[in-house]
Amino acid sequence: MRASSHRAHVQCKPYDEHSTRLPTRVGTRDSDSVRLHISHEGEIRRYVTLSYCWGNERPLTTTKDNFQHHTEAVPLLLPKNFSDAKRVARALGVWYLWIDSICIIQDCDMAWNE
Incomplete structure (x- = not known):
């Protein structure tokens, strides 16, 4: 099974931090x-x-109403999984973090296709 699992990823492009858009x-x-x-x-x-399963809770989200505000500042009281992800990213020296509920404008159909 390991060999077939490896073969399935042979064509995957290796991560290159200098070409990641x-x-x-x-x-x-x-x-x-x-x-x-x-x-x-x-x-x-x-x-x-x-990216994770939201379950029954509604996480912090970006909507049309708060989009402009989020470009200036996202609330400092982040949910624990968000703040943990932020802490790990910073420990890795990464300044950018994509979180689906914040980076996709939830009530905008066009944003879901970008």
């Missing part, structure tokens, strides 16, 4: 605050991703 929106740290960063076409930066 940022998603359309990604969280970033400015000093001690966190904000939503709108990337420009072809912007290359290292980033990590947190």
